[in-house]
Amino acid sequence: MSITRVSNSQSNKGLHHQQIAQNDIDVTSLAGNAVAALANRLIAKRPRILARFTAEYAGISTSSDRITSAFRTGFGIAKHDADTGIDYVRVRCEMVLMPADSTSAAYEPNMYWTLTDSGGTVTTQGSVHISDRTSVAGDVVPDDFIHVDQVWNLKVNELYTAVLTTTAYARVRSIIIYEEPRVALYHTETSPTTDYCVSPGQFIARSPIQARALQDVWGCAHNVWKRGAVIATFDHGSTAASSTTSTSYNNILDSGVSDWTSVSPGFWFRSRYRGSFASTNIPCEFRVRAKRTTQNGTIVLRKAAGVDLATLNVTSSSYAWVSTTFNLDSSQTEEKLDVLFKTNVAGGTLEVDGMTISEYEA
Secondary structure, X not given: OOOOEEEOOOOOOOOOOEEEOOOOEOOOHHHHHHHHHHHHHHHHOOOOEXXXXXOOXXXXXOOXXXXXXXXXXXXXXXXXXXXXXXXXXXXXXXXXXXXXXXXXXXXXXXXXXXXXXXXXXXXEOOOEEOOOEOXXXXXXXXXXOEEEEEEXXXXXXXXEEEEEEEEOOOXXXXXXXXXXXXXXXXXXXXXXXXXXXXXXXHOOXXXXXXXXHHHHHHHHHHHHHHOOOEEEEEEHHHXXXXXXXXXXXXXXXXXOOOOOOOOOOOEEEOOOOOXXXXXXXXXXXXXXXXXXEOOOEEEEEEEEXXXXXXXXXXXXXXXXXXXXXXXXXXXXXXXXXXXXXXXXXXXXXXXXXXXXXXXXXX
């Protein structure tokens, strides 16, 4: 029996993929089941955090406000909807809320999420109404916090813009959005309503295991790698440095800082061992929601003084997402990434409404 192995240039971290190009082979079914179980646990019980937000001090406290984020769902544990023909991933949004910052009966504090996919389809989630109120933000203690969670069914491998609109002095302390872990996984091709991932049914005791079954295991793990960690998120509600009129770069987290330093505010990421066998590159995406007035603006992702990983040009006069891709280096132990922005010509204003940095391979 002849076997031809071809190394894949996109081999993922942790699995050195070899395609069996000619003939199927027999391997121990127990080993196959173990690998399938490991792949399933990797996807099902290590859910990806898609977005997170923590408000400073007393939280968002205005009559009307919004929190904006963008994220991509993974390929992971999907459920097929036979009616729509769409594969969905289950996402959970957990929020810690504070009593509304008004005791006036004229207000009905509430908030709601609006999700827009890459095709422009808009889905509005259920509203959350807050009955607890206070007139003084300092009177709020942890026992007063309100815990709310929602479950969303979102499309697999889809880019979403998520906007939380708060009204009537409703206040948010923190938010985390993540793919929900699963306790048990099932796969039945004839039953499209069950969850699916790597099918353990491919590994039958004392039966040959087909090369395509091994390909499923590798492909599943590779997809997890392609939609890796969310490195950083930023929202205008969490910092005052969301706009600039300067023609010199300012740090998005502190407008008094003009360049990367070892102590400047930024976003830390441990990049060691997150590359592939083929390369030390970690493919990533830098995505910012911004607008400019009068003059165009520039946003850079900087890893050292004068060393930029990515550059975004802002030309829209209304809020819009702009994005680019870049690589981090997995040979580094960890890296600190600073985001700086400026208006290109005096007299202009550049405003940033939201930002996401995440591991991403198309």
